[in-house]
Amino acid sequence: MAWDHEAHDGEPDSSDSLRTFGAVVQALREHAGLSREDLAALVGYSKHTVASVELGRRMAYPDFIEGTEAATGNTGALKKAARYLSREPGLASWFRKWARFEREAISLDTYECRMVPGLLQTERYVQALFENRIPPLSDEQMAERLAARVERQKLLRERPNTSYSFIIDEAVLERRIGGTEVTRELLDHILDATNLRNVDLQIMPLRCTSHACLDGALQLLITPEGRHLAYSEGQQNGRLISDPKEVALLSQRYATLRSQALTPEESRGLLERMRGAL
Numbered sequence: 001m002a003w004d005h006e007a008h009d010g011e012p013d014s015s016d017s018l019r020t021f022g023a024v025v026q027a028l029r030e031h032a033g034l035s036r037e038d039l040a041a042l043v044g045y046s047k048h049t050v051a052s053v054e055l056g057r058r059m060a061y062p063d064f065i066e067g068t069e070a071a072t073g074n075t076g077a078l079k080k081a082a083r084y085l086s087r088e089p090g091l092a093s094w095f096r097k098w099a100r101f102e103r104e105a106i107s108l109d110t111y112e113c114r115m116v117p118g119l120l121q122t123e124r125y126v127q128a129l130f131e132n133r134i135p136p137l138s139d140e141q142m143a144e145r146l147a148a149r150v151e152r153q154k155l156l157r158e159r160p161n162t163s164y165s166f167i168i169d170e171a172v173l174e175r176r177i178g179g180t181e182v183t184r185e186l187l188d189h190i191l192d193a194t195n196l197r198n199v200d201l202q203i204m205p206l207r208c209t210s211h212a213c214l215d216g217a218l219q220l221l222i223t224p225e226g227r228h229l230a231y232s233e234g235q236q237n238g239r240l241i242s243d244p245k246e247v248a249l250l251s252q253r254y255a256t257l258r259s260q261a262l263t264p265e266e267s268r269g270l271l272e273r274m275r276g277a278l
Contacts, residue, residue, distance in 0.1 A: 019056030024081045026054040028072040043067030045225075059100040061227070062242070098219070098231045098240050099152065105221035107163040109254050112217050113204075115177070117166055119153055120201075122189045126150075128178030156199060164199045167213075167254075167261050170206040173274060180278055187275040194268055202261035203270050212256035220251055 029039050029050075036054070040047040043064055052058035060068075060082065069078050102108060110117045115129060126149050130142050137145070156164060176183040194201045204211065219231040230241040230250045241247055262270060 018059070021060065021078075021081050022054040022056040024077060025050075025060070025068060028068070028075065028077060029054075032072045034071065039068065039071055042071040049225075058104070059097070095231075095233070095238055098229075098238070101221060101223060101229060101240075102152075103155065104224055105162060106224055107165070107222045109165045109167075109220040110217075111167045111213050111219075111254060111257060112172060113169040113213070114172065114217055116168065116172060116186060116190070118149060119156055119164070120166065120190050120193055121149065121153065122182070122186050123150060124182045125178055125186045128182055132177070156193060156196060160196075160198050162198060165258070166199070166201045167204055167257055168201070169204045170270070173203075173271075174206070184275065184278045187271055187278070191268065191271055191275065194264070194271075200264055201267055202258060202264055203267040204257065204261045205270075208260065210260050212253045212260060215253075218250055218254065220247070220254055 029036070034042070036047045036050045040050045043050075044067065045064060049058065049064075053060050053064065065078050065082050069076070072078075110119070115121075116125060121129075123146065126146055127142070130137055130145065155162070173183075173187070178186075190201065193199050217233060221229050221231075223229065227242075228244070228247045228251065230247045232239050232241065232250075241250070261267070
């Protein structure tokens with residue numbers, strides 16, 4: 001199953017939408033005469049998860065929403081309220097739900113063939129990407145999106161127990177978006193990130209006879225509950241994928257790509273040579 005979202009303007013702060021949705025869950029639960037423990041048993045989650053959703057601290061999964069709807073009388077209120085959970089300023093509408101799952105993931109795997117992954121970008125690189133945007137962005141839009149990107153990048157250091165794996169095509173780094181100075185700073189930043197114990201980086205060499213991910217970029221994650229999700233993105237759209245068979249296929253491709261890419265040690269050596277050549 002995949003979720004696609006239309007873009008909206010003037011969107012509320014994400015924490016507001018989560019708290020509002022949580023209040024609806026709590027009101028329906030209490031109206032049905034259920035305790036948090038009762039609802040947890042009915043939807044197959046822990047009472048702590050129910051509490052986190054009600055307090056606006058956690059994104060509700062589709063099966064949680066469907067189960068809570070059934071447990072509280074199938075009013076349709078939750079499904080309608082859930083539509084607004086996709087809203088978050090500064091991020092593409094189709095990426096927002098994935099970004100929320102990303103914040104709680106215990107592992108995140110990313111393959112990129114278009115640009116440096118968002119979690120490894122520098123501010124100047126982000127600005128260069130935005131400056132290449134067609135149609136152009138306004139100053140306000142650029143500032144909003146840059147702030148969202150910078151906030152998201154804190155994950156690498158704020159979640160040291162989360163495992164991050166990145167595979168990047170060598171061509172992405174050779175492209176030098178923004179020019180030499182931006183690229184030099186970017187490579188320094190990426191090399192610094194590879195010093196973190198929870199970050200693993202591999203480069204897919206420019207010349208290779210085998211490539212398991214020719215269909216494009218992808219991301220995979222595992223939630224604290226052990227759920228496996230995937231995300232793929234193209235021009236003006238993105239798909240959050242929860243179908244186990246499709247996620248398993250994408251996971252297999254990523255695992256194969258890891259075996260085809262340079263090792264982390266070889267990748268770091270290549271990055272250092274690229275940095276020295278600038």
